Amino acid sequence: MTALPSLLLVGAGRMGSALLAGWREQGLTRAFVVDPSPQALALAAPNVSVLADVALLPADFMPEAVVLAVKPQMAAEMLPAYARFGPKAVFISIMAGKTVRGINHMLGGGCAIVRAMPNTPAAVRQGITVAFAAPQVSHSQRELSGRLLAAAGEVAWIEDEAMLDPVTAISGGGPAYVFLLTELLEQAGLDHGLPPDLASLMARQTVIGSAALLAASPEAPEALRVAVTSPGGTTAEALKLLRADDALPKIFKAAIQAATQRSRELSA
Ligand SMILES: NC(=O)c1ccc[n+]([C@@H]2O[C@H](COP(=O)([O-])OP(=O)(O)OC[C@H]3O[C@@H](n4cnc5c(N)ncnc54)[C@H](OP(=O)(O)O)[C@@H]3O)[C@@H](O)[C@H]2O)c1
Incomplete structure (x- = not known):
C-alpha cells in the first residue's frame, strides 16, 4: 500500500x-x-x-x-x-x-x-x-x-x-444503546442475586460474543435471534414481553426519531 x-x-x-x-x-x-x-x-x-x-x-x-x-x-x-x-x-x-x-x-x-x-x-x-x-x-x-x-x-x-441526521442517531449514538443493554443485563443479574463479578462478566461476554457471532455468521440478525428462541421456551417468554403491544419497537423508533430531530436542531 x-x-x-x-x-x-x-x-x-x-x-x-x-x-x-x-x-x-x-x-x-x-x-x-x-x-x-x-x-x-x-x-x-x-x-x-x-x-x-x-x-x-x-x-x-x-x-x-x-x-x-x-x-x-x-x-x-x-x-x-x-x-x-x-x-x-x-x-x-x-x-x-x-x-x-x-x-x-x-x-x-x-x-x-x-x-x-x-x-x-x-x-x-x-x-x-x-x-x-x-x-x-x-x-x-x-x-x-x-x-x-x-x-x-x-x-x-x-x-x-x-x-x-438519522445516521447520527443510529450508528453515531448506536454504541450507547448497546452499552445500555449491557448495563441492563448486568443489573438483571444483580437483581437475581448473582455475584457482581459474574453478573458483569455474563453481560459483557454476552454482548461481545453476540457481536462476534454476527460478524462471523452469514445469517441475518433475525435468523440468529430465532436460533436462540425455542418455541415455548425461556427466551420466547422474555421476547413476548419485550415485544408485547410492539412496546420495544415503538420506544426504539421514538428514541431514534428524537435523536434524529436533535441532530437536525444542532445542525440548524
Ligand atoms: N465521540 C463520539 O462518539 C463521536 C462520534 C462521531 C463524531 N464525533 C465528533 O468528533 C469530534 C471529536 O470528538 P472527540 O470525542 O474526539 O472529542 P475530544 O476527545 O474532546 O477531542 C477534541 C480534541 O481537540 C482539542 N482541541 C481543543 N481546542 C482545539 C483547537 N483550537 N485546535 C485543535 N485542537 C483543539 C481538545 O483539546 P482539550 O481536551 O485540551 O480541549 C481535544 O484533545 C467532535 O466534533 C465530535 O462531534 C464524536
Missing part, C-alpha cells in the same frame, strides 16, 4: 487519535497535529509533529487533507485559521452537526469538504463511518478521504447530506 500523503489533523482527542493510530499503520509521509492539550504531545513521532497552535505550522506546509476532529462548538473560532489550505486540501470534518455549508462559510468559501459521522468503536478500528462528499470534492479527494476514514473501520458513502 502506498504511504498516505501529507496530512493535517486538527484535534487529537478520542476520535482524532484513533484515526491517527490507523494512519500510522498505513504509513504516513508527513503529518502535523494541531492540539493544545499536553496529552497530544505523546502522539509525536519521527514523521508526526504535534503543535499547540495552527500559527506554528511551517508556512510552506500544504497538506492534501485537513481532518477536523475538534468539538463542534470550537468550529467558528478556529476554522478561519485553516482557510489558507483551501485551494489544495480536502477538508474532512467529523464534527457532529456542522454542515458542509456552515464549514465552507467558516473556511471562507470554495472548499472541498467531506462530512463524516464515525462512532466510538473507531478506537479499536471496528467503527462505522458514514460520509458525504460535497460536489467540489474531486474523485481522488474522495478516494483519499475514504482511505483516511477507513482507519476507523468500515466506511459507507451517502449522496444526501440530510441523511447524516
Whole structure:
C-alpha cells in the first residue's frame, strides 16, 4: 500500500487519535497535529509533529487533507485559521452537526469538504463511518478521504447530506444503546442475586460474543435471534414481553426519531 500523503489533523482527542493510530499503520509521509492539550504531545513521532497552535505550522506546509476532529462548538473560532489550505486540501470534518455549508462559510468559501459521522468503536478500528462528499470534492479527494476514514473501520458513502441526521442517531449514538443493554443485563443479574463479578462478566461476554457471532455468521440478525428462541421456551417468554403491544419497537423508533430531530436542531 502506498504511504498516505501529507496530512493535517486538527484535534487529537478520542476520535482524532484513533484515526491517527490507523494512519500510522498505513504509513504516513508527513503529518502535523494541531492540539493544545499536553496529552497530544505523546502522539509525536519521527514523521508526526504535534503543535499547540495552527500559527506554528511551517508556512510552506500544504497538506492534501485537513481532518477536523475538534468539538463542534470550537468550529467558528478556529476554522478561519485553516482557510489558507483551501485551494489544495480536502477538508474532512467529523464534527457532529456542522454542515458542509456552515464549514465552507467558516473556511471562507470554495472548499472541498467531506462530512463524516464515525462512532466510538473507531478506537479499536471496528467503527462505522458514514460520509458525504460535497460536489467540489474531486474523485481522488474522495478516494483519499475514504482511505483516511477507513482507519476507523468500515466506511459507507451517502449522496444526501440530510441523511447524516438519522445516521447520527443510529450508528453515531448506536454504541450507547448497546452499552445500555449491557448495563441492563448486568443489573438483571444483580437483581437475581448473582455475584457482581459474574453478573458483569455474563453481560459483557454476552454482548461481545453476540457481536462476534454476527460478524462471523452469514445469517441475518433475525435468523440468529430465532436460533436462540425455542418455541415455548425461556427466551420466547422474555421476547413476548419485550415485544408485547410492539412496546420495544415503538420506544426504539421514538428514541431514534428524537435523536434524529436533535441532530437536525444542532445542525440548524
Ligand atoms: N465521540 C463520539 O462518539 C463521536 C462520534 C462521531 C463524531 N464525533 C465528533 O468528533 C469530534 C471529536 O470528538 P472527540 O470525542 O474526539 O472529542 P475530544 O476527545 O474532546 O477531542 C477534541 C480534541 O481537540 C482539542 N482541541 C481543543 N481546542 C482545539 C483547537 N483550537 N485546535 C485543535 N485542537 C483543539 C481538545 O483539546 P482539550 O481536551 O485540551 O480541549 C481535544 O484533545 C467532535 O466534533 C465530535 O462531534 C464524536
